[in-house]
Amino acid sequence: MTSADMTAIDVRGVSKSFGATPVLHDVSVTIASGSLTALLGPSGGGKSTLLRVIAGLETPDRGSVAIAGIDATRLAPQRRNVGFVFQHYAAFKHLTVRGNVAFGLEVRKRPKAEIRRRVDELLKLVHIEQLADRYPAQLSGGQRQRMALARALAVEPEVLLLDEPFGALDAQVRRELRAWLRRLHDEVHVTTVFVTHDQEEAMDVADRIVVLAGGRVEQAGAPHEIYDHPASAFVMGFLGPVTRVGGRLVRPHDIELGPASAPDGQHATVTRVVRLGFEVRVEMSAGDHEVWAQVTRAESDALGLAVGETVTIRPRPDARTLAA
Amino acid sequence: MSEARSTAAKWAMRIVTVAYLAVLLVIPVGLIGWRTFAGGLQPVIDALTSDDFVHALRLTVVVAVCAVVLNTVFGITVALLLVRGRFWGKRLLSAVIDLPLAVSPVVVGLALILVYGSHAPAGGWIERHGVQIIFATPGMVAATVFVSLPLVVRAIVPVLQEFGEEQEQAAHTLGASRWTTFRRITLPSIRWALAYGIVLCLARALGEYGAVAVVSGRIVGQTQTVTLYVEQEYNNFDQPGAYAAATVLALIAIVALLVTKLLRPGGRRADAERLTEMQSGREEQR
Numbered sequence: 118m119t120s121a122d123m124t125a126i127d128v129r130g131v132s133k134s135f136g137a138t139p140v141l142h143d144v145s146v147t148i149a150s151g152s153l154t155a156l157l158g159p160s161g162g163g164k165s166t167l168l169r170v171i172a173g174l175e176t177p178d179r180g181s182v183a184i185a186g187i188d189a190t191r192l193a194p195q196r197r198n199v200g201f202v203f204q205h206y207a208a209f210k211h212l213t214v215r216g217n218v219a220f221g222l223e224v225r226k227r228p229k230a231e232i233r234r235r236v237d238e239l240l241k242l243v244h245i246e247q248l249a250d251r252y253p254a255q256l257s258g259g260q261r262q263r264m265a266l267a268r269a270l271a272v273e274p275e276v277l278l279l280d281e282p283f284g285a286l287d288a289q290v291r292r293e294l295r296a297w298l299r300r301l302h303d304e305v306h307v308t309t310v311f312v313t314h315d316q317e318e319a320m321d322v323a324d325r326i327v328v329l330a331g332g333r334v335e336q337a338g339a340p341h342e343i344y345d346h347p348a349s350a351f352v353m354g355f356l357g358p359v360t361r362v363g364g365r366l367v368r369p370h371d372i373e374l375g376p377a378s379a380p381d382g383q384h385a386t387v388t389r390v391v392r393l394g395f396e397v398r399v400e401m402s403a404g405d406h407e408v409w410a411q412v413t414r415a416e417s418d419a420l421g422l423a424v425g426e427t428v429t430i431r432p433r434p435d436a437r438t439l440a441a
Numbered sequence: 442m443s444e445a446r447s448t449a450a451k452w453a454m455r456i457v458t459v460a461y462l463a464v465l466l467v468i469p470v471g472l473i474g475w476r477t478f479a480g481g482l483q484p485v486i487d488a489l490t491s492d493d494f495v496h497a498l499r500l501t502v503v504v505a506v507c508a509v510v511l512n513t514v515f516g517i518t519v520a521l522l523l524v525r526g527r528f529w530g531k532r533l534l535s536a537v538i539d540l541p542l543a544v545s546p547v548v549v550g551l552a553l554i555l556v557y558g559s560h561a562p563a564g565g566w567i568e569r570h571g572v573q574i575i576f577a578t579p580g581m582v583a584a585t586v587f588v589s590l591p592l593v594v595r596a597i598v599p600v601l602q603e604f605g606e607e608q609e610q611a612a613h614t615l616g617a618s619r620w621t622t623f624r625r626i627t628l629p630s631i632r633w634a635l636a637y638g639i640v641l642c643l644a645r646a647l648g649e650y651g652a653v654a655v656v657s658g659r660i661v662g663q664t665q666t667v668t669l670y671v672e673q674e675y676n677n678f679d680q681p682g683a684y685a686a687a688t689v690l691a692l693i694a695i696v697a698l699l700v701t702k703l704l705r706p707g708g709r710r711a712d713a714e715r716l717t718e719m720q721s722g723r724e725e726q727r
Contacts, residue, residue, distance in 0.1 A: 174610050194613040201614040207607035211629045220625075221615035265611075272615055 550655025
């Protein structure tokens with residue numbers, strides 16, 4: 118296999134400014150064929166712009182984009198063979214669900230019978246076959262987004278790009294669609310890139326995460342790699358909760374509490390104990406700063422934690438820490 | 442006490458409004474209709490089948506249809522440019538589009554003669570190549586296009602703005618060319634606003650008097666439109682002819698008005714659409 122076979126998207130040295138505002142600085146990302154990648158970062162970090170550059174909806178000021186080994190930097194979006202799903206669905210309001218999904222195939226002048234068969238297949242795949250003759254205005258947000266996905270998949274795109282696909286949906290529907298997207302990807306195997314600002318969503322769905330902030334790639338890798346070995350304090354803070362112990366950044370669940378009499382560790386005074394079901398959140402004051410730890414109920418009960426008590430804190434021996 | 446006063450004020454306002462409309466609009470237009478048929482049906486039939494009237498009506502329709510077609514094509518192009526384009530002088534262009542609303546049609550006519558008359562350099566050059574503009578149909582079409590220029594643009598700009606770009610971008614990523622996207626996505630989405638603009642433009646074109654009066658030369662049986670015919674008949678004391686033609690113009694205007702009422706954004710259709718949108722929005726919240 119050549120490298121072109123394995124790399125679906127190759128972004129090299131892309132920079133982009135909107136007027137005087139720089140949005141992407143020298144961004145290079147490679148996306149492996151068949152992978153499910155999350156572009157994760159805070160809003161304004163440039164992740165949506167990067168996705169739109171890949172789709173051809175924005176032109177980079179510098180750098181190149183190759184899709185399936187072909188330089189696409191100057192190619193119009195309609196020639197890139199990408200599927201794009203917008204946050205607000207971009208449903209064609211004057212067409213039925215069937216008309217929406219068939220659009221890309223009709224534009225490609227496929228035979229009528231083939232279009233009909235393929236649309237039926239796709240509607241079944243996204244579980245909205247009973248809504249085929251409705252208009253987008255008659256669908257719920259989740260149904261519209263699934264229609265948009267079917268529409269994007271209809272043209273058998275080289276890559277599927279999703280821009281905050283679940284951003285406009287409520288938490289319940291979001292979780293359902295997340296799990297469903299994961300299963301769909303296992304079935305269809307199309308190279309997929311989605312943009313999100315929700316680290317939990319990225320960790321849950323993606324098999325690779327690219328963290329973007331301030332228009333630069335902060336880190337790229339498998340979810341557990343990024344969580345366990347963050348390259349910077351920013352990435353560590355963005356992927357999960359962080360607290361400070363002895364001048365180092367630690368995950369709150371990596372903090373060990375001991376009785377005040379313990380031989381080593383830093384002394385801290387408990388200021389608040391919050392019971393959140395099976396876990397207990399302990400807030401403490403350690404000299405000049407606040408620390409919090411996440412412990413199990415059993416640990417909390419064993420120590421008899423209460424406000425005003427003095428405890429010792431230290432990172433667990435196997436904890437990953439980062440200089441603050 | 443104050444309630445009684447506010448009720449009285451309400452009634453006073455209603456009476457003033459109705460009286461105002463009656464004096465200025467309903468009574469005069471109604472009288473024209475009344476006068477038209479005052480002498481029975483025969484004079485009306487005679488007037489409406491006279492060669493001059495038939496020619497005037499035919500010319501009016503030709504000029505109006507040409508103007509509407511040109512303004513529709515131009516209107517869609519300019520509206521797309523104003524909404525989607527990013528270029529220097531966009532606000533200036535937007536202001537220029539509205540100019541015909543402010544400038545008197547007579548001024549428009551004179552300006553056209555200055556440029557396209559036989560004695561002007563441009564007009565003379567075109568005439569030597571066999572096309573007469575002033576005192577002929579092309580000049581009348583130009584005058585009509587000018588006065589009805591903003592109507593299509595202003596009808597579709599707000600709808601295009603609300604429509605946004607995402608659906609067009611989605612169509613592009615699905616493989617549709619610019620033209621296909623326009624034809625299959627943009628046009629169907631603005632069709633009601635466009636139809637509204639076209640009907641308004643048509644009504645304005647059919648009723649245009651001032652600019653056309655200047656550039657046409659009012660040659661009977663050649664460059665005379667229905668509005669010019671009405672004036673001429675009236676000045677010639679052929680009042681039945683003038684009234685009959687005026688009634689035809691008024692009827693066309695009323696039909697156009699009814700059509701625009703049906704099409705106008707915020708009319709019944711648009712309301713129904715907004716309602717389903719709202720309902721589906723509520724469902725989304727659930």
